[in-house]
Amino acid sequence: MERSSDPQAGDAAADTPAAATAISAHVEEIERLRGRLRATEREHAEVQAALAELQLRLESEAPQCNQFPAGCCTVDADGHLSFVNRAAMQLLGLTSAKPGQRKFASLFGKEAQTDLADFLARVFAGEAGCSCELALAPNRRRERRVLLLLGQAGGDIRQCHLALLDISRRKRTEQREQARSKVLELLASDAALREILEAIVLGVESSDGNARASIMLLDRRGDRLFTGAAPNLPDFFCESINGMDIGIGQGCCGTAAFTGKRVVAENIALHPYWRNWSEVAERAGLAACWSQPIPGASRKILGAFAVYYPYPHQPTSDDLWSIEEAARLSSIAIERHRDAEALRASEERWKFAIDGSGDALFDWDIGSGSIFLSPRWYDMFGYPQNAFGDVLGEWRRRIHAEDIEAVMECLERCLDGNIDNYVAEYRLRCRDGNWKWTLARGLVVSRHNDGSAARMIGTQSDISERKRMEDELRELATTDVLTGLANRRRFIERISEEHARLQRDDGLKAAVLMLDLDHFKKVNDRFGHAVGDAMLVHFTGILRGQLRRFDTAGRLGGEEFAVLLPGASIAAARSFASRLRRAVESAPLGYKGQNVGMTVSIGLSSIDPGDPGSDTSLLRADAALYEAKSAGRNRVVVARNDA
C-alpha cells in the first residue's frame, strides 16, 4: 500500500492524528514484514544448503558435518539420538556427539512433545520435506526455539537425518513486532492508557517467557513513581514500590526516572540501588532488573520502564533495543493521554463557561459553509434541535428587516479582516413568531493566506430582558413621572428635531404652545398638594384627548406644559388652543363631591426655520403666554410676529 497522492486525502489524514498514526503504523509494519521475509529467505537458503551437504556426506563423512554452521543430527526410529554435529551440540546443550541412549524428545519442552511426536511420525512414514518449529526444554535462561527440517530418512526408514536451526532470535523479533503492531493499533484507536501500557509490557514479556516487565509513571509533581502497568509482577512487590520517591539509590526505576539514564542491576541482591527492596525482590523471584527512563516530548521524564529476570542477567544489545523501544512507545502513549486529558479539561472548562453563561455557540466553517449551532441556540429561539438544513440562509431569513443591513455589514467587515470582532445586536424571529433581541459575538479563529476568514466561532446571547430594561430606563429618562408626558429634556429634543426638519424642507410648518394653569397655587393652598397633583393629571388627560398621533405634549415643570403641533399653521394652532382652553374650562376636577374648576392660559408661536436656535419659538410662545396671563388669564395669545 502506498500513501495517497491526493493532497485532499493527505490533509484529511493529517487533520486526524489517530488516522495519521494508523497510516504510519501500517507503513512501518509493511517495512518490517519485508525485512522478515528477507531474513526468512536467507535462513531457508542456509538450511537448504546444509541439508544438501548433509545428504551427500552424512553417512560417510560425519566429522565434516561439524564444519556446518547449521546443526545436524540423526534420530533413530525408536526416538534415540545417534549423532549430533558440533553446532547441534551447542544448540541442544549436549556434551557428546554420540549421545548414546538420549531420547530426542527429552531435549524439548512439555508443550512441544505432541508436535514433535507428530513430526517424527510423519518423517518415519516417509513424508518428504517435513518441518516443525519447537521450543527446547526450558533451562533457567531464556527460552529457545528451533526449526527442525527433515534432511533425509534412512533407506529402510530406521533413522532420519535432521537439520536444526536456532530461530529464537527471529521468533523474538516476530513476537516483538506483533506486540508493537498491537500497541500501535491501540494508540490509533485511542484505547485507555492502562490498556496500552499493559500491551507494551506484555509485548516485552512475550519475547522471553522468563521476563516480567512494568511501567512506573511519575506523578504530576514529578517526585514519586506509581504503577502504570505490571500485569505479571506479584501484587505484594508492586505495592512495595508503588509511590516510591525518585532519586539515586531508589531501585532501578527511581534512579532512572531521577537521572534520565538507563540503570542496569545485573544482580539485584548485590546492587546498592536495591538495598531497600532486595528482600521483597527475592521473595518475588526477581534477580535482575534493567530500567529505561521514559522521556516526554519536552525531555521531561514521564516515568520508567523496567524488565525483571529470575536469574542474574546482563542485557544484550537486542535486549537494550527492546527496552528502549518499550520506553519510546510508553512515552507516546503517556503524552497522548496527557494531551487528550488536557484537551478534555479545556473543552469541559469551555463547555462549563458556555453552559454557565446560558449563551449559545456557533462554529462556522466558512469554506464549506457548514455551521454548527449548539443545542442552546435552538432552545433559545424555540426551534427543534438541528432544525435547519441551510443554517446560514435560515438564520438570515429570521433577522429583523430593520437590523439586517447593520448585521451583514459588520459580519462582512469582520470576515474581510477590516475589524477583529463581529459584534451585533439584532432581533431574531423565534419559532412562535415573537422577536428576541440577541447579541452575537464572533471571532475569526483562522484565516487563509489572503487574509479572508476560514473559520469563525462565537456566542449568541438573549438580551431581550436587557433591551426591555434599557427601553424602560430611556422612557424614564425622557418622561415626566406624574403625567407620563415628555419631560423638558425630551420636549426640547422634539422641538429641535422639528426645527431641523423645517430647515430641511421649505414647505413645512409647525407651531408650539406654552400652557400654564391659572392660579394653581391657590388649588394647592386650599386643597393640598395631592389635589394639585390630581389636577395636573386631570389636565393631562384633557390635553391628550385633543392631540393627534404625531403631536407631542410635554410638562416643562410645575404647572407649565408645552405642545408641539407639527404641520400646524398659526390659525390651526390657535383653533387647537382655543378648543383645549374651552375643554379645560368646562371640565373641572371632581373632589369630595365638589367641582374644583380650572382654567389655562396659552401662548402660541409658529416655528420658524430661520430662528437662530431651536428653542427661539418656545421663548416667543412663552412671551405670548405671559401676555395671556397679564391680560386676565384663561385665554389664548398668539406671539407678536405671528399675529
Ligand SMILES: Nc1nc2c(ncn2[C@@H]2O[C@H](COP(=O)(O)OP(=O)(O)OP(=O)(O)O)[C@@H](O)[C@H]2O)c(=O)[nH]1
Ligand atoms: N401639587 C403640585 N404643585 C406644584 C407642582 N409643581 C409646582 N407646584 C406649585 O404650583 C404653584 C405655582 O404657583 P405660581 O407660579 O404662583 O402660579 P399660579 O399660582 O398658577 O399663578 P399664575 O400662573 O400666575 O396663574 C406653586 O405653588 C408650586 O409649589 C407639582 O408637581 N404638584
